[in-house]
Amino acid sequence: MNVRLAAALLCLISPPVFAQGFAGLGTEAGGFAVPENPLTFDFPADHGPHPEFRIEWWYLTATLTAPDGTDYGVQWTLFRSALAPMTAEGWEAPQLWMGHAGLTTPEAHFSAERLARGGIGQAGVTPDPFAAWIDDWAMVARDPVSGDALDALALTARGMEFAYALSLTANGPLIFHGDAGYSVKSAEGQASAYYSQPFYTVTGTITLPEGDVPVTGSAWLDREWSSQPLSEAQEGWDWVSLQFDDGARLMGFSLREADGGRYTSATWIEADGTTQAYPDGALRMTPLAEAQVAGRSVPVEWRVELPDRGLDVTTTPLNPQSWMDVTVSYWEGPIRIAGTHPGRGYLEMTGYE
Amino acid sequence: MVYTAVLTLLSHWRRHPGQLLTLVAGLALATALWSGVQAINAEARASYAEAAATLGQDQLSRLSRADGRPVPLADYIALRRAGYLVSPVISGELRDGPARLRLLGIDPLTAPPQTGAPALEGEALDLAAFFTAPGLLLMTDETAAGALPPDLPPIVLRDTVPPGAAITDIGTAARLLGQADPNYLLVAADQPAGLPPLDEARDLRLQGPSTTADIGSLTDSFHLNLTAFGLLSFAVGLFIVHAAIGLAFEQRRATVRTLRALGLPLRTTLVAFGLELAGLALFSGALGLVLGYAIAAALMPGVAGTLRGLYGASIPGTLSFDPVWALSAIGMTLAGAGLAGLQALRRAAQMPILAPANPRAWAQASARSMRMQALAAGTLLAVGVGFAVVGGSLEAGFATLAALLLGAALILPATLGLILRLASRSARGALSEWIFADTRQQLPGLSLALMALLLALAANIGVSTMVGSFRETFTGWLDQRLAPELYLSIADPGEAESLLAFVRPRAEAVLPIVSTEIPLAGRPGEVFGQVDHATYRDHWPLLAAAPGAWDRVADGEALLINEQLARFAGLTLGDVLEITPDLSLPIAGVYSDYGNPTAQASVTLTRFTETFPDVPVTRFALRVPPEDAPALASALRDDYGLPPDGVVNQAQIKRFSLSVFEQTFSITGALNVLTLGVAAFALLTSLLTLATLRLPQLAPVWALGLTRARLARIEVVRSLILGALTFALALPVGLMLAWVLLAIVNVEAFGWRLPMTLFPIDWLRLFALAMLAAALAAALPALRLARLSPTTLLKVFAHER
Structure with a gap:
């Protein structure tokens, strides 16, 4: 597929991570549903797709460690983008799917992408038993589970030079961002439905060109859907998921606006899953150092502050070259956290194309 | 110095604009035909390549x-x-x-x-x-x-x-x-x-x-055909150029001698000649390009139609301009002009500096050089026969053609000389003896033009014989093969039941036609399923059949294949053909199948539906008394409600099939006429050249009392006689050509062999055309001779030439 088409496709398909050139998604919902506050969730149905909304994703990141102490990072994402607020069987189903897989080592970063259309079984998500797949990439419920449908998952993906097969077990509840899952994304009020499962422990194998490596670690799954998540003025976003050594977690994002302004949002997650959402301005994210990545300058080190929680940390990437070389590219990779709350996490930066 | 030399040489053309025109026209025509054909081929090839690259198939x-x-x-x-x-x-x-x-x-x-x-x-x-x-x-x-x-x-x-x-x-x-x-x-x-x-x-x-597109290999023959014509035209055009340059050189002997005597080095003289030639070639080449583009653009829709009709190959009916094409055509013109001017340059190089500026008729071919040429011709003819015997490929077929044509052309002067010598024995009286002797003397000068004429005539005869044979066989075959009176097609297979219910009481027989595309013996092919019916048994021309072929096919124990498949795959009766892993049957018969380059096999309908249960039957052939066909057709449209194109009668299909072939051969026809025109032009320029050079030969005859008018008439008659003799020799060459086209080239290109039919009426017409060309070519020089000032003739004696 040519790049221009893919770029155009991604304009249809992309989540707010691809904020640039986001016409069509930023402003108009055009016949699609929009999240209304208050949201009511219905599980396991809401783990499945919401075709009446324009975009949706199942976004998993994992920070992993090998027996020799080497750190790794894994990303597995399935995006859904609707051309029309409906589903159908067959070739003409107006639902497009995109998968991204990433694998980061201290020396290398691998990425892969898959595209598919709905209606023919090549890609899709079923809520119960839970299965999300595109081609042979899959995130499926591992065993019949007693708790939430997402509590035990098997995760696989394969690129040209890498593969991974991980087993995920949740040991905490689902958490909801913003106002009970209603996550506001701009001062004008654009919002999405947003919840996470940030409490996975992981075991499994990653396959590098040099061979298989057994790994263990933790993972974080984000679920989000919307129809017009970004304001027209927003150019990109910087997003972190931080897992502190004391068991608490933080989700924070900072949306960059064309005039240099920022819109920030954060969710503090206690080790037991209780959350506190912070409105615009509570979280501060300041770039500290830039690196040349794929021919552009990207801020790979950050200072993250949440004064209300006494949080003041700096993040450094496992591999500054964690560039997702997909049709609309972005930076996504594991980070280390130092400062008041040491730990590990994942950083995603979009709109630096 | 070079500049002055070139200017001096160029001044010649100012005094002889007619000659300049001839030279430019010859070069331009040669370039035009060649580049035109190349443009068409390039366009088509690019289009195949694009088709092959579609979706990355390549x-x-x-x-x-x-x-x-x-x-x-x-x-x-x-x-x-x-x-x-x-x-x-x-x-x-x-x-x-x-x-x-x-x-x-x-x-x-x-x-x-x-x-x-x-x-x-x-x-x-x-x-x-x-x-x-x-x-x-x-x-x-x-x-x-x-x-x-x-x-x-x-x-x-x-x-x-x-x-x-x-x-x-x-x-x-x-x-x-x-x-x-x-x-x-x-x-x-x-x-x-x-x-x-x-x-x-x-x-x-x-x-x-697929590295080579299937369609490309199918259409190769067509393009080779065009290329052969283009080369032929180019060669004929070069004859003109050769004649014009030769003449110009003869006329400038004096100038060259003067230049050399004034101290112009030989090298500079040659450079000046070369520059002059290159300039003329560039100018004429450019002109030819424009012409060639126009010819190609005019032929393109026809070519596109042919390729679509004959091979199902889609190429655009329009032409795009390709600079590489233009450059290569100009290069070809330069090379051609260089070749044609080589002799003149060599003469200029060898001319002793103080040699008398003595224009003379082109050197008489010595018996030795004539023998050499005949020997070369004999070798070429043998090579041609060799290629025909070994054969086996399209290239071999065309090599046969080239060798035969060239050999026949080379042997022409010797043959004409022999005929004239034999005829002169029966000459009575001084005048007729002089005419024969003079004609023989002129032969070397005219031989190139006559060779061009021979080539053009032979190509004409050969191609028209092939086309005629094709048309006759094809129409006969169509009449036989398209026996059913009406053909029906429906868009929705579900409609079949109700349609059959409607037509069954009204027709003598309803024959379902079903087919699917599938590779056969590794080539693009098609399998047909058909019911057992007298229509097929009586009308399908089987070229070869095993005993009880139709019964065995009807029992589902055997199949029929078309001639193309039999030839390509080397299959004969009794061989087993695998259509799918589940369907392999012995071959019981081979049927002729003109107008279709792909492989075909035919099995009984039962076998077909067993193997391809998903292929719906959407076409039917109806047998009705011929006089009832129009009424049933309108009933199907009006009462049953089939769309107008859902009912086709036999005559329509025949018309369509024939129109495809007519279109194919209209291109061939157009190229034929152009080639003949070029040859006539070559003859004209040669005669014009000779007319000037022959004054020393004519002056004494005139002085002896022959009037200029009579001399002029003799010139015309001589030209006609030479034309007629050339035609007589071209006839067997042309028939040989037709045979090679039908028996070798066609078989290789299309996979079918056609019986050769002779068309003497066509020959007569061509003979008349050849005579007309010879007469026209001789008319101008003859007219000039008739009006020649007597002083010019007298000057011959005064100058002791």
């Missing part, structure tokens, strides 16, 4: 089912879910009466990068519209402007789509063609690590990338 492997049926959607999904990077394509043709549109439905989401999906680049495409109903069709503006089936989705113009085709989303193609299963899967060149090889994956057949 780089990507494909997966398809061995039985030619579509790949079930579930199989495609299973391959994707197993991790293989394959991408589905739904292709098919939309038809509505004469309107045709090939649809290529692709899935841009999974298409490998090599697919290029070129049409998706460029102007921003409304992708939501591309992916959702009604979808978008991408096609060239030429396709869009042509006849298209009705009710199509909106069209977006893209000039990279093959002619006659539209690229669209697979969803749109699926809806328009009523087919959910992909016809084949494109296989990405690189597959993810750790997967077993794809050819073990399923019961699908993995085909490697």
Whole structure:
């Protein structure tokens, strides 16, 4: 597929991570549903797709460690983008799917992408038993589970030079961002439905060109859907998921606006899953150092502050070259956290194309 | 100094504008025909290459089912879910009466990068519209402007789509063609690590990338044909140039001697000649390019029609300008002019500096050089026969043609000389003896032009014999093969029941016609299923048949194949042909099948439906008393409600088939006329050259009392006699040519052999044309001679030439 088409496709398909050139998604919902506050969730149905909304994703990141102490990072994402607020069987189903897989080592970063259309079984998500797949990439419920449908998952993906097969077990509840899952994304009020499962422990194998490596670690799954998540003025976003050594977690994002302004949002997650959402301005994210990545300058080190929680940390990437070389590219990779709350996490930066 | 020398040489043309015109016209004509043909070929080849590169077929492997049926959607999904990077394509043709549109439905989401999906680049495409109903069709503006089936989705113009085709989303193609299963899967060149090889994956057949397009190899013959004509025309054009340059050189002997005597070095003289020639060649070449482009543009629609009709190859009916083409044509002109001027340059180089500026008739061919030429001719003819015997390829066929033509041309002067010598024995009286002697003396000067005439005449006879044989055989075959009076087609297979209920009481017989495309013996082919009926038994011309062939086919124990398949695959009666792994039958008969380059096999309908249960029967042939056919046709349209193009009568099909062939041969005809015209022009220039040089020979005869008018008449008659003799020699050469075309080239190119039919009426017409050409060519020199001032003739004596 040519790049221009893919770029155009991604304009249809992309989540707010691809904020640039986001016409069509930023402003108009055009016949699609929009999240209304208050949201009511219905599980396991809401783990499945919401075709009446324009975009949706199942976004998993994992920070992993090998027996020799080497750190790794894994990303597995399935995006859904609707051309029309409906589903159908067959070739003409107006639902497009995109998968991204990433694998980061201290020396290398691998990425892969898959595209598919709905209606023919090549890609899709079923809520119960839970299965999300595109081609042979899959995130499926591992065993019949007693708790939430997402509590035990098997995760696989394969690129040209890498593969991974991980087993995920949740040991905490689902958490909801913003106002009970209603996550506001701009001062004008654009919002999405947003919840996470940030409490996975992981075991499994990653396959590098040099061979298989057994790994263990933790993972974080984000679920989000919307129809017009970004304001027209927003150019990109910087997003972190931080897992502190004391068991608490933080989700924070900072949306960059064309005039240099920022819109920030954060969710503090206690080790037991209780959350506190912070409105615009509570979280501060300041770039500290830039690196040349794929021919552009990207801020790979950050200072993250949440004064209300006494949080003041700096993040450094496992591999500054964690560039997702997909049709609309972005930076996504594991980070280390130092400062008041040491730990590990994942950083995603979009709109630096 | 070079500048002055060139100016001096060029001054000659100012005094002889007619000669300049001849030279320029000769070069321009040669360039025009050659470059025109090249332009057509290049356009067509580019179009094939584009078609081959469509969807990356030239780089990507494909997966398809061995039985030619579509790949079930579930199989495609299973391959994707197993991790293989394959991408589905739904292709098919939309038809509505004469309107045709090939649809290529692709899935841009999974298409490998090599697919290029070129049409998706460029102007921003409304992708939501591309992916959702009604979808978008991408096609060239030429396709869009042509006849298209009705009710199509909106069209977006893209000039990279093959002619006659539209690229669209697979969803749109699926809806328009009523087919959910992909016809084949494109296989990405690189597959993810750790997967077993794809050819073990399923019961699908993995085909490697096709490096040469099938259509390209099918149409090779057609293009070789055009190229041969182009070369022939070029050669004939060079005869003209040779004559004109030779003349100009003879006339400038004095100038050259003077220049040399004034101290111009030989090298500079040659450089000046070369520069002059190059300048003229460049100018004429450019002129020829314009002409060639015009010729090609004029022929292009016909060529496109032919290729579509004969081979199903779609090429645009318009011509694009290619600078490489222009450069190569100019290069060819320069090379040709250089070749034609070589003799003149050599003479200039060898001329002693103080030699008398003595124009003389072209050197008489010595008996020795004549023998050498005859020897070369004999060798060439032997080589030609050798190629014909060894044969086996299209190239060998054309090599045979080239060797035969060239050999015949080379042997022409010797043969003419022999005939004249024999005829002169019967000459009575001084005048007729002089005429014979003088004609023989002129032969060397005229031989090149006569050789050109011979080539043109032989090509004409050969090609028209082939075309005539073709037409006669083909029309006879059509009459025989198209026995059913009416042909019906329906769009919806579900309609078959009600249609049959309607026609059964009204027709003597209803014969279902069903076919599917499937490779046969490794070539593109088609399998037909047919019922056992007298229509086939009585009317299908079997070239070879085993005993009880029709009964064995009817029992499902054997099959019939067409002549093409038999020849290509070397199959004979009794051999077993595998159509699918489940269907292998012995061959009981070979039928002739003109007008179709693909392989065909025919089995009984029962066998066919067993093997291809998914192929619906949508076509029927009806037998009715011929006088009832029109009434039934209108009843089917008016009472039953078949669309107008759903009923076709036999006569319509015949007309259509014949029109395709007429179109093919109209191109050949046009090139034929052009070649003959060029040859006549060559004769004219040669005669003009000789007319000037021959004054010393004519002056004494005139002084002895022959009037100028009588001399002029003799000139015309002589030209006619030479023309007639050349024609007489061209006739056998032309027939030989026809035989090679029919028995070697056709068999290689199309896979069928046609019986040769002779058309003496055509020969008479051509003879008249040849005489006309000879007379016209001689007219101008004769007229000049008749009006020659006596002082000019007297000067011959005064100057003691």
